[in-house]
Amino acid sequence: MNTRYLPYLLILPSVLFLLLFFGWPVLSAFLLAFREGEGWGLGQFRRMAQDLYFQDALRNTLLLTAVIVPLQVALALGMALLLPRLGGGRDLFLYFWTIPLGISDLAAGIVWLAIFTERGYLNSLLHALGLLDTPTGWLTYEHPTALFLSVVAAEVWRATPLVLLILVAGLQLIPKELIEAAEVFGATPWVRFWRITLPLLKPSLQVALILRTVLAFEVFAVVVALGGRNLPVLAGEAYFWYADYQNPGVAAAYAVLILGISLAATFLYLKALRVREEVYG
Amino acid sequence: MGSIRVENVVKRFGKVEALKGVRLQVQDQEFLVLLGPSGCGKTTLLRIVAGLETPTQGEVYIGERRVTHLPPRLRGIAMVFQNYAIFPHLTVYENVAFGLRMKRRPEAAIRQKVREVAALLRIEELLERYPAQLSGGQRQRVAVARALAVEPEVLLMDEPLSNLDALLRLEMRAELKRLLKETRTTTLYVTHDQVEAMSLADRIAVMRQGEIVQLGTPTEIYHHPADTFVGGFIGNPPMNFLPVVAEGGQVVLDGLRLPSPAERGPLLLGIRAEDLEVFPEPVEGGFAARVLVVEPLGPHLQLTLEREGTTFRALADPGFAAAPGATLYLRPKEGRVRFFHPETGKAL
Amino acid sequence: MRVWPWLLALAFTLWVLLPIYLIALSAFSPREAVYAWPKAFLPGSLSLETLRFFFGVEGVWRATATSLVVAGLTVAFSLLLGAPAGYALARFPFPGRDAFRVLLILTRAFPIVVLALPLAVLFLRVGLYDTPLGVALVHTALTLPFAVLVSASLFLSIPKELEEAAWTLGCTRTQAFVKVVLPLALPGLAATAIFAFITSWNEVFAASVLTLQNKTLTAYLLTLLDESPLPFKFAGGFFLVVPALVFLFLVRRYLFTLWGISHR
Numbered sequence: 001m002n003t004r005y006l007p008y009l010l011i012l013p014s015v016l017f018l019l020l021f022f023g024w025p026v027l028s029a030f031l032l033a034f035r036e037g038e039g040w041g042l043g044q045f046r047r048m049a050q051d052l053y054f055q056d057a058l059r060n061t062l063l064l065t066a067v068i069v070p071l072q073v074a075l076a077l078g079m080a081l082l083l084p085r086l087g088g089g090r091d092l093f094l095y096f097w098t099i100p101l102g103i104s105d106l107a108a109g110i111v112w113l114a115i116f117t118e119r120g121y122l123n124s125l126l127h128a129l130g131l132l133d134t135p136t137g138w139l140t141y142e143h144p145t146a147l148f149l150s151v152v153a154a155e156v157w158r159a160t161p162l163v164l165l166i167l168v169a170g171l172q173l174i175p176k177e178l179i180e181a182a183e184v185f186g187a188t189p190w191v192r193f194w195r196i197t198l199p200l201l202k203p204s205l206q207v208a209l210i211l212r213t214v215l216a217f218e219v220f221a222v223v224v225a226l227g228g229r230n231l232p233v234l235a236g237e238a239y240f241w242y243a244d245y246q247n248p249g250v251a252a253a254y255a256v257l258i259l260g261i262s263l264a265a266t267f268l269y270l271k272a273l274r275v276r277e278e279v280y281g
Numbered sequence: 282m283g284s285i286r287v288e289n290v291v292k293r294f295g296k297v298e299a300l301k302g303v304r305l306q307v308q309d310q311e312f313l314v315l316l317g318p319s320g321c322g323k324t325t326l327l328r329i330v331a332g333l334e335t336p337t338q339g340e341v342y343i344g345e346r347r348v349t350h351l352p353p354r355l356r357g358i359a360m361v362f363q364n365y366a367i368f369p370h371l372t373v374y375e376n377v378a379f380g381l382r383m384k385r386r387p388e389a390a391i392r393q394k395v396r397e398v399a400a401l402l403r404i405e406e407l408l409e410r411y412p413a414q415l416s417g418g419q420r421q422r423v424a425v426a427r428a429l430a431v432e433p434e435v436l437l438m439d440e441p442l443s444n445l446d447a448l449l450r451l452e453m454r455a456e457l458k459r460l461l462k463e464t465r466t467t468t469l470y471v472t473h474d475q476v477e478a479m480s481l482a483d484r485i486a487v488m489r490q491g492e493i494v495q496l497g498t499p500t501e502i503y504h505h506p507a508d509t510f511v512g513g514f515i516g517n518p519p520m521n522f523l524p525v526v527a528e529g530g531q532v533v534l535d536g537l538r539l540p541s542p543a544e545r546g547p548l549l550l551g552i553r554a555e556d557l558e559v560f561p562e563p564v565e566g567g568f569a570a571r572v573l574v575v576e577p578l579g580p581h582l583q584l585t586l587e588r589e590g591t592t593f594r595a596l597a598d599p600g601f602a603a604a605p606g607a608t609l610y611l612r613p614k615e616g617r618v619r620f621f622h623p624e625t626g627k628a629l
Numbered sequence: 630m631r632v633w634p635w636l637l638a639l640a641f642t643l644w645v646l647l648p649i650y651l652i653a654l655s656a657f658s659p660r661e662a663v664y665a666w667p668k669a670f671l672p673g674s675l676s677l678e679t680l681r682f683f684f685g686v687e688g689v690w691r692a693t694a695t696s697l698v699v700a701g702l703t704v705a706f707s708l709l710l711g712a713p714a715g716y717a718l719a720r721f722p723f724p725g726r727d728a729f730r731v732l733l734i735l736t737r738a739f740p741i742v743v744l745a746l747p748l749a750v751l752f753l754r755v756g757l758y759d760t761p762l763g764v765a766l767v768h769t770a771l772t773l774p775f776a777v778l779v780s781a782s783l784f785l786s787i788p789k790e791l792e793e794a795a796w797t798l799g800c801t802r803t804q805a806f807v808k809v810v811l812p813l814a815l816p817g818l819a820a821t822a823i824f825a826f827i828t829s830w831n832e833v834f835a836a837s838v839l840t841l842q843n844k845t846l847t848a849y850l851l852t853l854l855d856e857s858p859l860p861f862k863f864a865g866g867f868f869l870v871v872p873a874l875v876f877l878f879l880v881r882r883y884l885f886t887l888w889g890i891s892h893r
Contacts, residue, residue: 003721004723006717007720008717010713010714011714013710014710014713014777015729017770021744024747025747028751029743032746085634086638093638096642096646097641097645099646099873099874100873102874102877103869103873106866106869107831107873110862110866111648111651113859113862113863114651114655114863115651117859119668120668121668124670125670127667157644165884214737220742220833221847225851228855235834238742238746242749243837243838248749255743262738262740352802354797354799354800358797359797362790362794366794368791368794368809370813380798383799427794437797
C-alpha cells in the first residue's frame with residue numbers, strides 16, 4: 001500500500017488551519033501595533049504607554065502573576081503529594097479537586113463576587129464573628145489591596161486544578177522504586193522530597209509554570225467580573241481599547257506586549273529549569 | 282491453489298537491511314515454519330507475504346497471482362497475530378463472522394460457517410461473549426477461528442503461541458497440528474521456538490540476519506544442520522562443537538578415529554549431546570573429558586564436560602554415577618558426527 | 630492510617646466546593662435574600678425567582694443559543710481537523726512529525742488576546758465578523774492542538790494489529806478505520822468533543838471581541854456586568870458553572886489524557 005503521502009494529507013488541514021489562525025494573526029498583530037499613519041513606528045505603543053491606566057495595568061498583571069503562580073504551584077504540589085496518602089479515597093478527592101477545571105474565568109469571577117461583594121458571604125461571616133458591623137465594599141477603588149487579594153483568591157481557586165493535574169501526571173511517571181530505594185538507604189521524607197521527587201518532577205513543573213504564567217498574563221474576565229476596571233490589567237486594557245475606544249492599533253500594542261512578556265517568561269522557565277535528558281535515563 | 286512464492290525479496294528500513302534477497306517456495310497444503318532468533322527478519326517476511334509491508338525489491342506470488350503490490354484484502358490470505366488482535370468491541374461471533382461479512386456472504390451462510398469453525402475450535406459456548414471475558418487460550422482459539430472462517434488460500438501465523446503459558450502452549454500446539462491437518466490449509470508460521478517448529482512443521486526455513494540459512498524437514502535440519510548456527514539454534518541442549526585437527530585425512534581424538542572431509546588442518550566436530558555414549562572407564566573409540574556440572578533432569582542426566590578448554594554436553598542414564606571433577610569417556614554413536622569449517626561454520 | 634491527611638484533604642475539598650455551593654445558594658434564593666444582610670449560609674427559602682428573572686432578561690436565551698451553536702461548530706471543526714492529524718501522528722513515522730508536534734505545543738505560548746484582535750479586523754473585511762462561524766473558528770484554534778494531541782494518544786492506545794487484522798479480513802483502510810478504530814476511539818473522542826465544547830462555552834475574550842449583536846452567553850454577560858443587578862449576575866454565574874460540573878463528570882476517566890498527558 002502506498003502510504004507515503006497519506007500522513008501529510010491527514011495533517012494538512014490542521015496545519016493550514018493553525019497557520020491561518022495562529023501564524024497570520026500573530027504576524028498581523030505586529031503589523032497592527034507598529035502601524036503609524038501610512039508608515040511604521042512606535043506611535044501605538046507611545047499612546048499605550050501614556051495612557052492613564054497603562055502603568056497600573058502592567059504592574060497589576062505582573063504582580064498578580066507573581067503572586068498567583070507560585071501559590072498555585074505550592075498548593076497543587078501539596079494536593080498532589082497528599083493524594084497517595086488517601087488510599088481508596090484518592091480518585092474521589094481528585095475528582096472533587098479538579099471540578100473548577102471546567103469553570104470559565106467569567107463564571108469564577110462571579111462565583112467569588114458572591115463571596116466578596118458588599119453584602120456577600122465573607123462579610124456575613126465577618127459579621128457573625130463580630131469583626132464587622134456594616135456591609136463594606138471590598139471590590140472598590142478605595143480598597144486596591146482587598147480587590148487584588150479577591151482576584152488572587154478567585155484565580156487560585158479556578159486554575160490550581162490544572163497545575164494539580166499536570167503534577168499528578170508527572171508524579172505517576174516517577175518510578176516508585178526510586179523513592180523506596182531512598183527510603184531503604186535511610187532518607188527522611190523531607191530529604192526524599194527535595195532530593196528525589198522534586199528534581200524528577202522538574203519537567204512537569206516546567207510545563208505547569210509555562211502554561212499558568214502565560215494564562216496569568218491574559219487574566220481578564222475574573223478581574224472584570226470582580227472589580228470592573230478598578231483593577232486594570234493588560235488584557236482588560238486591550239479589550240477596552242478595542243471594544244470601547246474602537247482603537248485596534250493600541251489594543252494590538254497591548255496584545256503584542258502580552259505576547260512579548262509571555263514569550264520572555266517561557267524562555268526564562270526553559271532556561272532556569274533546564275530538563276536534562278538523563279533525568280529519565 | 283494455495284502455494285506461496287517469494288522471489289528475491291529485499292526489505293530495507295532506512296539503512297537497515299532486514300531481508301537480503303529471500304527466495305522461498307511454500308507448497309500447496311504445506312505447513313512451513315520460519316524459524317530464527319528475534320530480529321532475523323522472519324516476521325518482516327511474513328508481513329510482506331501478508332501485504333502489511335511492501336518489499337523494497339522482489340516479488341511475492343500467492344497461487345499463480347503476483348500479489349506484490351496488492352493490499353492484504355485482495356491476497357486471499359488470513360492472519361493470526363501474536364497478540365491475537367481480536368476486536369474488543371465485537372462478540373466472539375461477530376469477530377469470527379467479520380471476514381465473511383466483508384465478503385458480503387448471505388446471513389445464513391455466515392451463521393453456518395461460524396458454527397462450523399466454532400465447532401472445529403471448540404468455542405461454541407463462547408460465541409456471545411466479548412473478548413474481555415475470555416482467557417488467553419480462548420482468545421487464541423477465536424483468532425484462529427476468525428482466520429479459518431474466511432477459508433483463506435494461505436494462512437499466516439505470527440508467533441501465535443508465544444503469549445500463552447507453557448502448559449497451554451503444549452495443548453494448543455497439538456490442537457493446531459490436528460486442525461491444520463484437517464483443513465489442509467497452506468500455512469506459513471513464524472516462531473522463535475525451535476521445539477514448536479520441530480513439532481508442527483512439514484518443512485522449516487531457518488533464518489538468520491535477513492537470510493534463509495537452511496530449508497528442510499525437521500529431521501534434516503536437526504541431523505544435518507547446514508552450519509554451526511543452525512546446529513546451535515536447533516535442539517536443546519544445542520549441538521556440541523569440538524575443535525579438532527585433521528591429519529592425513531583423519532581426525533584423532535584419543536581412541537576415536539574418524540575419516541575427515543579435509544586432508545589436513547583445523548575442523549569443528551559437531552555432535553549432539555544425546556549422540557554421545559558415556560562410559561566411566563576408557564572405551565574403544567572413545568575420548569576422555571572432565572565433568573564440570575551434573576544436572577539430573579528426570580528422563581536423563583545432563584553432564585557438562587570439559588576437554589582441552591572446550592565445554593560440551595552429554596546425556597547419560599538417570600542412574601549414571603558421575604561427580605564433578607571425575608574423568609569420563611565418550612563415544613559418538615555411529616554416523617552422527619558432522620564436520621564444520623572452523624571459520625565459516627559451514628557443514629563439510 | 631493517620632488522620633491529618635484526611636483532614637487536609639477535606640479542607641481542600643471544602644475550599645473547592647464551598648464557593649460552588651454559595652453561588653448555587655445565591656442563584657436559588659429569592660431576590661431579597663440576595664440583598665439580605667447578613668446573609669444566611671443555609672438555604673432559607675429556595676426559589677426559582679432569580680433564575681426566572683435571569684432567563685427573562687432580553688437576549689439571554691438568544692445568547693445561550695449562540696453559545697451552543699458556536700460550541701457545536703467548534704466541536705465539529707476540532708474533531709474533523711484534529712482526529713485525522715492525530716491518527717497520522719499515532720500511526721505513521723513520517724518526516725516532519727516532530728516539527729508538527731512542536732508546532733502544536735508552540736501554540737500554547739500564544740495568548741488568545743493576540744489572535745482575537747487581528748482576526749476581528751480580518752473578519753470584518755471578509756464578512757465573518759459577528760457570526761457564530763467566526764467565533765467558532767477562533768475557538769477551534771484554541772482547541773485544535775489539544776484535539777490533535779489527545780486523539781493521537783487515543784489512537785496510539787489502539788493496537789495497530791487490530792487494524793491490520795481488519796485489512797487481512799477484507800477491509801480497505803477506510804473500512805478498517807470505520808469498523809474497528811472508530812468504535813474503539815469513540816469514548817475518547819467524545820471526551821475530546823466535550824472538552825472542545827466547554828472550552829468554547831467558557832471563552833470570553835475572543836467571543837467579546839469578535840461579536841457585536843450575536844454575542845455568546847459569556848460575551849453577553851460580560852457586556853451586561855456593569856449595569857446588571859447582583860441577582861442577575863449570580864444566576865448567570867451559576868448557569869455558566871452547571872455545564873462545567875456535568876462536563877467534568879463525563880470526562881473524569883480521560884482527565885489525564887485531556888490535560889495532564891497532552892501537556893508534555
